Amino acid sequence: MPWVIRVKRKFNAAHFLTNYHGSPEPLHGHTWQVEVFIRAEDLDEGGMGVDFVEVDSFLKDILPDYKLLNDVFDFSPSAENVARWIYYKMKERFPGTFKVVVWETESCGAEYTE
Secondary structure, eight states, X not given: OOEXXXXXXXXXXXXXXXXXXXXXXXXXXXXEEEEEEEEESSOOTTSOSSOHHHXXXXXXXXXXXXXXXXXXXXXXXXXXXHXXXXXXXXXXXXXXXXXXXEESSSSOEEEEEO
Protein backbone atom coordinates (compact mmCIF):
# COMPACT_ATOMS: atom_id res chain seq x y z
CA MET A 1 0.00 0.00 0.00
CA PRO A 2 2.18 2.85 -1.24
CA TRP A 3 -0.11 5.82 -0.36
CA VAL A 4 -2.82 6.53 2.18
CA ILE A 5 -5.10 9.44 1.44
CA ARG A 6 -6.69 10.95 4.55
CA VAL A 7 -9.58 13.39 4.63
CA LYS A 8 -11.23 14.90 7.73
CA ARG A 9 -14.58 16.61 7.91
CA LYS A 10 -16.72 17.88 10.80
CA PHE A 11 -20.47 17.80 11.19
CA ASN A 12 -22.87 18.78 13.95
CA ALA A 13 -25.54 16.37 15.11
CA ALA A 14 -27.50 15.34 18.18
CA HIS A 15 -28.21 11.83 19.40
CA PHE A 16 -29.14 9.70 22.35
CA LEU A 17 -28.11 6.12 22.85
CA THR A 18 -30.71 3.39 23.02
CA ASN A 19 -30.10 0.35 25.24
CA TYR A 20 -27.39 2.24 27.11
CA HIS A 21 -26.16 0.28 30.14
CA GLY A 22 -25.53 3.30 32.38
CA SER A 23 -27.95 5.96 33.55
CA PRO A 24 -30.54 7.11 31.01
CA GLU A 25 -28.85 8.75 28.03
CA PRO A 26 -30.27 12.25 27.48
CA LEU A 27 -30.49 13.90 24.09
CA HIS A 28 -27.23 15.78 23.47
CA GLY A 29 -25.15 17.04 20.58
CA HIS A 30 -21.59 16.93 19.36
CA THR A 31 -19.39 18.49 16.76
CA TRP A 32 -18.39 15.15 15.30
CA GLN A 33 -15.20 14.71 13.31
CA VAL A 34 -14.83 12.03 10.66
CA GLU A 35 -11.55 10.89 9.17
CA VAL A 36 -11.45 8.52 6.22
CA PHE A 37 -8.44 6.55 5.02
CA ILE A 38 -8.22 5.47 1.37
CA ARG A 39 -5.51 3.31 -0.24
CA ALA A 40 -3.97 4.47 -3.49
CA GLU A 41 -1.72 2.02 -5.31
CA ASP A 42 -1.03 4.38 -8.21
CA LEU A 43 -1.05 8.09 -8.93
CA ASP A 44 -2.83 9.76 -11.81
CA GLU A 45 -1.08 12.01 -14.33
CA GLY A 46 -1.49 14.93 -11.93
CA GLY A 47 0.33 13.04 -9.16
CA MET A 48 -2.78 12.31 -7.07
CA GLY A 49 -4.05 8.99 -5.74
CA VAL A 50 -7.53 10.25 -4.90
CA ASP A 51 -8.71 13.84 -5.22
CA PHE A 52 -9.19 15.38 -1.75
CA VAL A 53 -11.91 17.66 -3.11
CA GLU A 54 -13.89 14.69 -4.44
CA VAL A 55 -13.66 12.84 -1.12
CA ASP A 56 -14.59 15.93 0.89
CA SER A 57 -17.54 16.67 -1.38
CA PHE A 58 -18.84 13.12 -1.01
CA LEU A 59 -18.50 13.31 2.78
CA LYS A 60 -20.39 16.61 2.78
CA ASP A 61 -23.21 14.93 0.85
CA ILE A 62 -23.54 11.88 3.12
CA LEU A 63 -22.89 13.28 6.59
CA PRO A 64 -26.08 14.05 8.54
CA ASP A 65 -25.18 17.63 9.44
CA TYR A 66 -27.57 19.37 11.86
CA LYS A 67 -29.75 16.28 12.26
CA LEU A 68 -30.98 14.12 15.10
CA LEU A 69 -29.13 10.90 14.31
CA ASN A 70 -31.84 8.77 15.91
CA ASP A 71 -34.20 10.03 13.19
CA VAL A 72 -31.67 9.37 10.41
CA PHE A 73 -30.55 5.83 11.26
CA ASP A 74 -32.43 2.65 12.07
CA PHE A 75 -29.73 1.70 14.60
CA SER A 76 -28.49 3.18 17.85
CA PRO A 77 -26.26 6.06 16.71
CA SER A 78 -23.18 5.29 18.77
CA ALA A 79 -19.82 6.43 17.40
CA GLU A 80 -19.10 2.78 16.57
CA ASN A 81 -22.26 2.36 14.50
CA VAL A 82 -21.86 5.71 12.77
CA ALA A 83 -18.25 4.81 11.83
CA ARG A 84 -19.42 1.53 10.30
CA TRP A 85 -22.21 3.24 8.34
CA ILE A 86 -19.82 5.87 6.94
CA TYR A 87 -17.27 3.17 6.10
CA TYR A 88 -19.71 1.29 3.86
CA LYS A 89 -20.95 4.48 2.20
CA MET A 90 -17.34 5.49 1.47
CA LYS A 91 -16.46 2.00 0.22
CA GLU A 92 -19.27 2.18 -2.38
CA ARG A 93 -17.82 5.37 -3.89
CA PHE A 94 -14.12 4.89 -3.05
CA PRO A 95 -13.27 1.16 -3.09
CA GLY A 96 -9.83 1.84 -1.60
CA THR A 97 -11.42 2.95 1.70
CA PHE A 98 -10.01 0.80 4.49
CA LYS A 99 -10.69 2.74 7.69
CA VAL A 100 -13.03 5.36 9.11
CA VAL A 101 -12.57 7.08 12.45
CA VAL A 102 -15.45 8.99 14.05
CA TRP A 103 -14.74 11.33 16.95
CA GLU A 104 -17.61 12.46 19.21
CA THR A 105 -15.24 14.69 21.15
CA GLU A 106 -11.54 15.54 20.92
CA SER A 107 -10.73 12.58 23.15
CA CYS A 108 -13.43 9.95 22.47
CA GLY A 109 -13.99 8.18 19.19
CA ALA A 110 -14.39 4.88 17.39
CA GLU A 111 -12.65 3.31 14.41
CA TYR A 112 -14.12 0.90 11.86
CA THR A 113 -11.92 -1.12 9.52
CA GLU A 114 -12.07 -4.43 7.71
